[in-house]
Amino acid sequence: MAETGTIPARDRANGVVAGVAAGIARALGVDPTLVRLLFALLTLAAGAGIALYLAAALLMPEEPGVRTSRARRAVGLALLLLAAVAVLNGLGLPAFVQLAAAIAAAGVFFLWRRQQRLLGTLLVAAAGVLLLTRGGDLGAGGPLLTPAAFAGGLLLVVGPWLWRTVQERDAERTRRIRSEERAEVAARVHDSVLQTLALVQREADDPKRVAQLARRQERELRGWLYPEGQLFQEDTLVAAIGNAAAEVEELHGVRVEVASAGNAPLDNDGRAVVLAAREAMANAARFSGADEVSVYAEADAEAINVFVRDRGAGFDREAVPAERRGLAESIEGRMTRHGGTATIMSNPGEGTEVELTLPRKAS
């Protein structure tokens, strides 16, 4: 869009004579032929079109942003006036109407420039008074012409101001939306990132705790920035296993790497597998001494399999005290109750792998 208040440049490349019509057409976004036609029609009004064209050729700069010289502008304005008089004459309007139009035009000019507003208002008012007092002389057309002239005059005076106001309001709205977004981001960053950084500073001596904080923060931020990439919707097996892994990571400060192939909707039995898998992860995190746990979940038409593996201390089944119910109850018992199995393979010094299998019912 051309800047408001600047005169459009001529467009010599696309023009026929001096590029006036093409320049105006480009600024208005219309077909140049339309503008040329208008000039041709105005020529019928005592040659106003020609005067107008010459005026425009003088007033319009050759390149955007370049101001034309004072002399050219003066001649151009004089030609413009001549054209206006020619048009008014051509319409057959009496001299006092032409005088009123000239006075009103001068007033509008001052009001548009936002200088000498008082003088501008007085000039417009004077033109109005002139039209009102002599309106009767117009004969039959008078009662129609006077309100039309007032309406047109009002539009000319108020139009630019209205236009600016609308534009400022739009700009203001854009600014407000931006600042609201900024505030939301700032709040989010404050609530999570800055809090975490403060915690990291305080717990700088404990690398495990720092890594844990950083991981949780990363997960949270990622979930906020890329919500559609989130695995964690609690309606599939893989999503729920991912959630369980995240919980264990946070609670125990170990890395839990999750891989998967296939997926299954989460029913009651599926939830049991997830809970058993979480217990296995938590056991590995607490007792194995390894800093990483591998989890692999696969689902096909026949069965769901979940493997939880660590490369930690391993253990001897016989040596596990009976009061530690995790293995027997939360893993093996739970899987059996839901028609599945749990197999625990462990050797001291070599780590542990828990395999959970749940046959899928034909549905």
Add this chain to the structure above:
Amino acid sequence: MSVRRVVIVDDHGLFRAGVRTELGDAVEIVGEAATVGEAIPLILETDPDVVLLDVHLPDGGGQAVIAGVALERPGVRFLALSVSDAAEDVIAVVRAGARGYVTKTISGEELTEAIDRVAEGDAVFSPRLAGFVLDAFGSGEPVRDAELDELTAREREVLRLIARGYRYKEIAASLHLSVKTVESHVSSVLRKLQLSSRHELTRWAAERRMI
């Protein structure tokens, strides 16, 4: 064995510094780049053995780097490195020519091992990539080219063990194979992953607009 010459391409300076520290003297870091635009001339100039390549870069993905140097420096091997969870991103970079994919949480020792493996022309699959591949080759879609569009039973077994977190040595022991055989199975899977025209792979890649 000479020390591997490595270039790190990642848009996070902190991460590059971290990898540098983790790798220590095990490899020689010959350059670092943060963008596709920086990476391509750097790789052409330094001609490294291995490029550690972030899947996500601000001015195009890791595959843009591979595409930019593959013709002139066919000997340079790429190892994709990412925190990304998205299968399509990872598959796209591997199909563009990376010889493997590991997650950024990998330990320095494992990363050094992975660099060695890739430098020798073998493939490196993280558990997550193994899962993606099993998924992609797992559907009942009709197979056009059995040689390329299907995994053998052995390849499946190997991939499942990788997904479960087994190292090559542990896989070899578990399946009574040599480590060399395990490596050749993984390389064969990589070849199929890069060349297969299976629908899922093509779709994943097409979504990243790289075909």
